[in-house]
Amino acid sequence: MKQFFIISFLALQVFSISAQEQNEQKNNLRETAVKIFIDCFYCDMNHIRREIPYVNYVRDINEAQLYIQETRQQTGSGGSEYSFFFTGQKEFEGLTDSLIYVTRPDDTRDFTRDGRTNMMKMGLMRYVARTPIFKEINIRHTGESEEDEVSDKWDNWVFELETRPRFESEESLKEFSFWNSFEANKITPDWKIEISFDHRLTRTKYIYGNETFKSDKTQVRFENLIVKSLGEHWSTGIKTELLTSTFNNAKFNADIFPTIEYNLFPYSESTHRQLRLAYGIGASLNQYNDTTIYGKIEENLGQQKLQIAYQVQEKWGSVNVSLEGSNYLHDFSKNRLELDGSISIRIIKGLSFSIRGRVARIHDQLSLVGEELSEADILLQLQEMASAYNIDGGLGLTYTFGSIFNNVVNPRFGNGRRYYR
Numbered sequence: 001m002k003q004f005f006i007i008s009f010l011a012l013q014v015f016s017i018s019a020q021e022q023n024e025q026k027n028n029l030r031e032t033a034v035k036i037f038i039d040c041f042y043c044d045m046n047h048i049r050r051e052i053p054y055v056n057y058v059r060d061i062n063e064a065q066l067y068i069q070e071t072r073q074q075t076g077s078g079g080s081e082y083s084f085f086f087t088g089q090k091e092f093e094g095l096t097d098s099l100i101y102v103t104r105p106d107d108t109r110d111f112t113r114d115g116r117t118n119m120m121k122m123g124l125m126r127y128v129a130r131t132p133i134f135k136e137i138n139i140r141h142t143g144e145s146e147e148d149e150v151s152d153k154w155d156n157w158v159f160e161l162e163t164r165p166r167f168e169s170e171e172s173l174k175e176f177s178f179w180n181s182f183e184a185n186k187i188t189p190d191w192k193i194e195i196s197f198d199h200r201l202t203r204t205k206y207i208y209g210n211e212t213f214k215s216d217k218t219q220v221r222f223e224n225l226i227v228k229s230l231g232e233h234w235s236t237g238i239k240t241e242l243l244t245s246t247f248n249n250a251k252f253n254a255d256i257f258p259t260i261e262y263n264l265f266p267y268s269e270s271t272h273r274q275l276r277l278a279y280g281i282g283a284s285l286n287q288y289n290d291t292t293i294y295g296k297i298e299e300n301l302g303q304q305k306l307q308i309a310y311q312v313q314e315k316w317g318s319v320n321v322s323l324e325g326s327n328y329l330h331d332f333s334k335n336r337l338e339l340d341g342s343i344s345i346r347i348i349k350g351l352s353f354s355i356r357g358r359v360a361r362i363h364d365q366l367s368l369v370g371e372e373l374s375e376a377d378i379l380l381q382l383q384e385m386a387s388a389y390n391i392d393g394g395l396g397l398t399y400t401f402g403s404i405f406n407n408v409v410n411p412r413f414g415n416g417r418r419y420y421r
């Protein structure tokens with residue numbers, strides 16, 4: 001009996017040592033996993049961590065061995081093209097890659113989420129394969145590859161219909177609005193054709209003191225853009241806009257602008273960086289509902305526009321800035337200058353700064369109504385009012401500190417900060 005207890009005790013000790021060694025080996029293997037930093041908008045990080053558990057997720061880009069950046073742009077079909085840029089750091093310095101995943105407009109969020117995550121898995125393999133944790137990875141094929149010729153009866157045209165009725169009611173204000181829209185797009189490597197039509201009606205009843213104001217505000221807009229590609233840097237096109245609007249005092253307005261654009265960087269790098277210069281000159285044909293402050297009921301004018309747009313997404317942050325200037329050819333003092341942009345910068349470890357804003361210098365409100373606006377026009381914003389400028393914007397400062405690792409998923413009591421960038 002005594003010998004039995006001695007043997008059992010020794011066996012238990014051996015089992016305990018073996019389990020401890022296995023845990024140590026597992027921890028050592030986990031420590032060798034690739035440290036990654038993911039930079040993307042609207043990523044479901046809980047889902048990514050569950051599907052890709054064989055890497056270490058860090059919150060600081062400087063601690064990462066692999067920086068993964070995801071960018072997005074819309075496709076001609078109404079879907080999205082997601083570009084993944086893999087940049088090695090430290091031990092993986094110089095090891096880079098890029099992959100593209102494209103969705104259809106009718107793909108569900110879950111389907112798109114799985115597709116983006118699978119593409120990320122594929123890009124990770126060349127880095128995971130260089131670590132001991134590759135032993136835990138098993139690659140398999142889940143379907144049969146077939147080569148089919150694609151037949152498109154729509155010839156790349158995509159159509160969209162939308163309607164949005166909306167109402168709001170309280171004691172002193174009742175408002176009903178109705179918005180209908182139609183879009184048709186055709187986008188190929190050589191051509192870009194966009195057609196849009198929208199109709200808006202807002203009916204408002206406002207009680208102020210002993211007075212009741214009733215009003216209708218309507219707008220009908222048609223836009224058409226046709227662009228022809230001229231290589232990797234040049235493109236030309238024409239934009240047409242037709243408008244009738246009670247707010248803008250437009251009985252009928254037609255703007256026609258032939259435009260040429262040059263991109264300093266190749267268009268194939270558009271998800272990563274752009275520096276575009278566009279110049280257009282055209283005609284503005286106007287008929288007004290009421291006589292303007294310049295005594296006009298109709299006029300036809302020449303106009304020109306120049307735009308410079310810069311966009312870049314890098315490890316240090318992102319920049320999206322555009323500067324646009326325009327003027328009427330009959331009087332250069334009738335002009336407008338707009339600066340619009342957003343900047344996000346990672347300053348030091350854990351600290352990031354962002355700024356967004358728009359500034360406009362306005363001297364081209366030719367359609368303003370000549371007669372004095374009523375109290376209802378002002379309170380209900382039924383008519384455009386004179387303004388020499390427009391400014392809006394904001395700042396942001398974020399500092400994060402603590403553990404560099406962020407591998408664990410715990411969805412109890414909600415997901416908390418679901419989205420991560």
